[in-house]
Amino acid sequence: MITESFLQEYWWFIISLLGGLLVFLLFVQGGQSMIKSLGKSEDEKQLIVNALGRKWEYTFTTLVTFGGAFFASFPLFYSTSFGGAYWVWMLLLFSFVLQAVSYEFQSKPGNVFGTGTYRTFLFINGLLGPFLIGAAVATFYTGSAFAVGKGNLVGLGGVGPVISQWQNPLHGLEALFDVRNWCLGLAVLFLARTLAALFFVNRLDNEPLVNRARKYVLYNGVPFVVFFLTFLIWTLVAEGFAVDPATKVVSMEPLKYLNNFIQMPIVLVFFLLGVVAVLYGVIATVFKLGFKKGIWFAGVGTVVTVTMLLLIAGYNNTAYYPSNVADYQSSLTIRNSSSSLFTLQAMSIVSILVPFVLAYIIYAWRALEKKRLSIEDLKTDEHAY
């Protein structure tokens, strides 16, 4: 039966899935961070830019949709996190603004700042985008400093009318003082770079670049695994933010996220399958010469792994956006931060369109990727960047 609880869980799943897709699509950012190092000649750099330039809008649009869907389904997160962790989100947006013009402008005559500047913009977005998204998501497990008082709007809180009050003057930058947030930030950055290298192996018709990209899979895959495992093990053995389903009281529970995996074995199984798929994609690409399908294993694995990781942050009576300093009871759960039943229902009907959207994305992707991209292709392509 479609109850409010069901829809809250359904929408947390959609958000988690969008998060998984977004992290996979961050391979574009990963690729941007290696334009100058992976590409040795100008032709090679141009080939990298053009391979990524056919995909950047998917990442960008997924980010925007992720934001819109979060707003529609869990508006209290939108108001609390965005209005509070101001600098994290603003820096992220700033870097995506830089990205949005850089492909189109970088090789056009009259672009004022020169090709190098736009490639630097891509590099900045390539580093900041994955790192900040990773660090921001890490706070789902480590917590942030905020208080929510709905009575503030009518003067009951004595702090003015604003409902969500951030308690740290650094407005989000304080997340950088937590090593665990760094671990996930760096894990996502190196994952994005690993996926990018896998993408190049798959999509480029240029042997020297593909060989170099194969090495980059290893160089970036190892730090990814180190940082990811550090974050994962640390999180699994740490205390987590548990919600008492009867009283709604939030308290710290030892091994909460490990318990979530154990108590939701399907989530655990998919998580492990996802991890195995990512590792297989990486290892097979490194060790099997001629193996080019690593991106699909690692890509699907990334989507599944991240989705499952986000599910354990919100399911099983867990506060997905915890307040760790000011007031545990201000923590956001999928119950206390969601939209109304009516809006969740209306949005669920809209979500039926998602498979249709995926279908035409797959069609377009295939239509443009019938053959691998080479330097020669760029010379005859009028819209080459």
Next chain:
Amino acid sequence: MELLNSSLLEWSRAQFAMTAGYHWLFVPLTLGLGIIMSIIESIYVKTGDEKWKKAAKFWQLIFGINFAIGVATGIILEFQFGTNWSNYSWFVGDIFGAPLAIEGIVAFFLEATFISIMFFGWKRVSKKMHLASTWLTVAGATLSAYWILVANAWMQYPAGMQFNPETVRNEMVSFWSVALSPFAVNKFFHTVVSAWGLGAAFVSGVSAWYLLKNRNNDFALKSIKVSAVFGLASFLLLAVTGDGSAYQVAQKQPMKLAAMEGLYDGKEGAGLIAVGMLNPAKKIYADNVDPYVFKVELPKMLSLMGYRNTNAFVPGINNIIGGGYALPDGSTALSFDEKKARGQKAIEALANFQVAKKEGRDAEAAQYEAALRENYAYFGYGYLTDAQQLVPNVPLTFYSFRVMVIIGGYFILLFLLLCWYNYKKKVETSRWLQYVLLWSIPLAYIAGQLGWVVAEVGRQPWTIQDVLPLQAAISSLPTGNVIITFTLFALLFTALLIAEVSIMVKQIKKGPEE
């Protein structure tokens, strides 16, 4: 109640206005040029004439340059509701978030997916599939405009919602009342058609430049053939939807209409000011200074436009603040003081409801809830302290409205003339017309910006009409943080605008493939 400092409020407003203003420099060309290039490509597919294909490709190149910066300036707008207007995001997020999410799921992906086929698919997909992709790109852009305008219209005329005192927010009760409100539908057509007009003015102006330089004449004349008819149709539709907008404003936002006209004392059979000058000595609504230095009125037209009745009473700013006049539904308008008192009652009732609920006094809570509902229509007035806060910036609204309408009228005449000259095949030889077309491009941009100034400045101080004023809608941030982000984005957008214009000028000078 303690409110946030005014400096934070002003900087938050400035940031939103600046980013929205920049975004609207690029979006209209995407929407307008998008249709024109799609029509041109359709002609190519139908006729097989390669010259039309080259024309389509050229305009798609310009479209791409403009599209990128439109995307860049757009992302900040969506997230800014959360970053700088966090109270707003919770208070109305249950309603407002939905159109934004639908915009992402339905419209942005359509646009982002098919634009890559449009750019990179000329040699990879069939002619017809390419054409379909071009149209679908524009459809995606237009759909995205629809949903964001639904969201904007809802702020001007909140419909399909109910306040829930337990969650302290407004909740959606009718999706279709939000998605298809007359305000939203009219706003969509007026805004999108204005973008079509801008696209037509741009294509006509750029084409005229080629004629002036006596180069790419065939391309230019082909482009003008499309843009002339499209421009005339757009500006005529713009007049019709503009009239619809004025009617909606009169019904739902009488203060905005009064500001648009500089009307302080209402009257029956009110005239519409065709041209006029406001008296700069008038500082506040109650100072008894004559608001006009001079004015030329079209008799009774304001009453006709606002109420479809030449003798209808149009309230002025003083009437709206003083109340006591008869509303169209027969009831008597409340004064500002009465509305403020009822707003305060609503706020007090909500506070008492929360305390009673927390302490388990459910019967009392029910009484407070009843009092809240009785007064909720004026909830936002409870945050205002002075009647003057209810008055938007009159000169800015008044002049913006006049200049926008005058430019709109000018373009109707210009496109009529262009259609006639095109029909008579005299465009190529009429250098004066070519100059006029070229120098008219900025006017279309000015009119579009002014349209938003009227719509947004005219509805101050409300983020949600009558329900949530600005000072209760913002995020609690140090003012310095907002000043820094304002400065960063202002510098970045300005730099990108310079680059965009420079690239576009280079591409135009380079011209289409011969």
